[in-house]
Amino acid sequence: MTQDTQDQAKASGSLRLRFLLAILLWVTLGIAAIWYSATSVFEAHVEQSYHEELEVHVRELGRLTRIGEDGQLELTRPLSDPRYEVPLSGFYWLVTAPGKRPLKSESMTRGGLDDEVAHSPQITHVVEEGPTGPAITYGFIRQGPNGEEIHFVIATDQSELDRLIDSFNRELTLWLVVLGALLAATGIAMISFGLRPLDQLRRAIARLRRGEADRLEGRYPSEIAPLVNDLNAYVRQSGEMIARARVQAGNMAHSLRTPLAVVTDEAERMAEIPGAQASAKVLLEQTRMMEQQVEYHLARARSAAGVRTPGTVSHLPELLVPILSAMRRLHPDRQFVLAEEDCEGATLPVDPVDLSELLSILLDNAGKWARGEVSISLKCGGDGTFDIRISDDGPGLSDDQIVQAFDIGTRFDPATPGSGLGLAIARDICTAMGASLTLERGVEGLTAHIAFYGLDREA
Template identity: 60%
Template sequence: MSVPHISTGSLRLRFLLAVMLWVVLGVAGIWFTANRVFEKHIELMYHEELEVHVRELARLTELDNDGRPQLQRPLSDPRYEEPLSGFYWQVTVPGQPTLRSDSMTRGQLDESVAHSPGIAHAVEAGPTGPAITYGLLERGPAGQTIHIVIATDQSELDEDIASFTGELAVWLAVLALLLLATGLAIISFGLSPLNRLGQAIARLRTAQAQRLEGRYPSEIAPLVTDLNEYIRQNSEIVARSRVQAGNLAHSLRTPLAILTDEAEGIMQNAQSAASGRVLLDQVEKMRQQIDYQLARVRSAAGASGPGSRSMLPEVAIPVINAMRRLHPEKQFVLTGPDAPIVVAADPVNLAELLSILLDNAGKWAAQMVQLEVSRPAADRVRIEISDDGPGMSEDQIAKACEIGTRFDHTKPGSGLGLAMARDICGDIGTQLVLRPGAEGLIASAELPAGDTSAQPGG
C-alpha cells in the first residue's frame, strides 16, 4: 500500500484525523472493557478456588487424642508444599501448637478472619506480602474452636491480571496499526478519483486534451460534466469572437480601399491637398490597426491556451532555418543550454515571438544575428536576440512597440512586429525588453520555466 501524500488543509488529512480518532476511541474502548471483564472474571475464579481450598482444609483437619490439630492427608494443591510459594494455610486451636502448610517456612496468618462457621475473607499481611485470606471457624469434638485459614498472595492475582493486560496491549497495538493501515488504504482508494481528476486537469492545461477525460464516481461526475460543458461553451465563444473579429476586419477593407482612392483623388486638387493628406494618414492608421488585429486573431487561433509547454531550443530551430532562407546574406547563430529547457509558453506563440524578433534583427543586422537561450534562475528562461545593425535610440525604443511605428522606411515592413511581440510577451506573462547593445539592438524576454515533468508540446 502506498502512503498517500498529505498536505495541510487536504481532504486526506481530514479523513486521516477522523480515522485516527476512530481507531484511538475504539481501541481505548476495547482496552477498558476487556480489562474490566477479565479482572472481574479472574477475581471470581480466584475466590471460588480459595473457597474450595478452605473447605478441603476444613474437611481434612482433625484433632488427635491430645486435641492437637493434624491433617488426614496433604491438600490436593501441591503449591501449599512449596516454600514461600504464595499459597499458605494455617490451623489454630487455642492452647495447641499451630499447624501450618510446608510453604510457610516463616511468618503466620491472622486467624481473626476465621471467626464464624461461614466462610469470611479479607486482605491481610501474609508471609510474602499482602494476602487474600479465607477462613472459617469449626468446633472440635470437645467444643474446641478450630481456626482454619487459607491465604494466597495478592500479588499472584495482580501478576495474572498484569500478564493479561500486557498481552492485551500488544494485541491492541497490532490491531490499531492494522486499522490505521486499512484506514489509509481506504482513504487512498476513496480519493483516487480526485487524483485522476487532477491529472485530467493537468492534461487539459498542457493542451494534451480538449476536455476532462475519464469516468468519475457519481459524487464528482456532475461536476466534471458541468466543467466540460463550461470548457466547451467557453472555447465556442472564443472561436466565435475570433471569427467575428476577422469578419469585421475583412469587411472594413473594401470601404478603406475606396476611402484611400478618394483621398488620393482629393490630394490631386491643389486646394484640398492638405485635407487629402490627413484623410490618407488616418485611413492608413485604420488599415494598420486592422492588419494588426487580424494578425493577432490568426496567431491566437493557433495557440493552445494558457498552461501549455514548449521546448527550447527545439522551437527556435525551424524559425532560425526560415530566417536563414529569408535573409541569406546574414549569419544566424544559436547559442543555448546543453540540455533542452521546458518553457511555460505556447509553442505557436513562442515561435511567433522569435520569428518577429529574428526577422527584425535579420533585416537590420550588418552580418550577424545571435539568439541566446539561457537559464538565469531555476524558474526562468531567458531568450536574447542581438544584432550588429544600427540599433535604435532610447527615444525610438520607447515608441517602437506602438502599432504602425517604423523608423526606417528603406526596409519592407508594416510596423506591427514589435507591437505583436509585446502582446505575445504579455500573454506569456512576461515583458519584452529592448535595449541598445555594444552594436545594434538587443531584444530579450524572461519566460517562466515549465514543469519538466509535464509532457511538453513542441
C-alpha cells in the same frame, strides 16, 4: 507567470491529512474502548475465580482437619493444591484451637496469619497483612468434638492476583498496539485507494495543459465524473469560442479594409485638388491611424484571443525551420545563425501559430536592422525555464527608445518600411503566453529576450 500565480487557489489543508487524522482518531478511540472493556472484564473475572478457589480451599481444609489420638490437631492428608507446600509461595493456611498446637502450611516458614479472621461459622474474608505482604484471607470456625472452637484460616497474596492481571494487561496492550498499527496502515492504504481518481484527474489536467491531450481523459467514479464532464465541456467551448473569435476578427478585417482603402484613395485624390490639401492631409493621417489600429487588433485576435487553444504545443527547434527559411528569403544579404542548448525534443505548451508570429516579428526586426548577422539562441532549462534570444549587429536603440518601442505605431526609422505595430503585438503575444519580452542593448545591436519560466513540462 503573473496570470498563473493569480489563478492559483490557496490550498486549505490536505484531504489526505484530514482522512489520516480521522482514521487515527477512530482507531485510537476503538482500541482504547477495547482495552478498557477487556481489562475490566478480565479483572472482575479473575478476582471472582480467585475468591471462589479460596473458598473451596478453606472448606477442604475444614474437611481434612481432625483431632488426633494425641488430642492434637492433624490433617488426614495434605491439601490438594501443592502451592501450600512451597516455602513463602504466597499460599498459606493456619488451623488453631484453644489449648492445642496450631497447625500451619509448610509454605509459612516465617510470619503468621491472624486467626481472628475466623470468627463465625460463615466463611468471611478480609485483606490482611500476611507473611509475604497483603493477602486475601478467608476464615471460618467450627466446633470441635469437645465443644472447642477450631479456627480455619487460608490466605493468598494479593500480589499474586495483581501479577496475573498485570501480565494480562501487558500482553493485551502489546497486541492492541500491533492491531492499532495494522488498522492505521490499512487506513492509509484505503486513503490512497480512495483518492486515486483525484490523482488521475490531476495527471489528466497536466496532460491537457501540456497539450498532450485535448480533453480530460480516463474513466472516473460517479462522484467525480460529472465534474470531469463539465470541465471537458468547458474546454471544448472555450476552444470553439477562440476559433469563432478568430473567424469574426478575420471577417471584421475584410469588412473594414475595403472601405478604408476607398477612403484613403479618395483622400489621395483630394490631395491633388488645390485648396483641399489641408483636409486631405488630415484625412490621410486619420485613415493611416485607423489602419494601424485595425491591424493591431486583428493581430491580437489572431493570437488565440489571449487564450491558447487547449491541446496545442510548440516543438522547438523544429518550429524555427520554416520561419528561418522565410527570413533568409526576405533578407538575403543577412546571416541567420541558430544556437541551442539542451533543446532536443523540447515542447512548449504554447500555441505554435502564436509562437511563430512572435518569432517572425522579432526576426524580421533583427533582419531589417542587422548589418550582417542575426543570431538566435535557445536555452532550455530542466526546471521549466525557457529562454529565446534574438540578437542583431545593427545600430540598436537607446534606453529611452527601448521604453517607447513597444507603443502602437512607434517607429524610429521612417526610411525602413514598417507599421510600428510589430513590438506591440509581440509583447501582447508574450503576455498571453505567460512569458516576458524585453529588449536589451548589446555590445552592438539589439537583443530581444523572451523568457518562459515555471512551465509545467512534467507535472
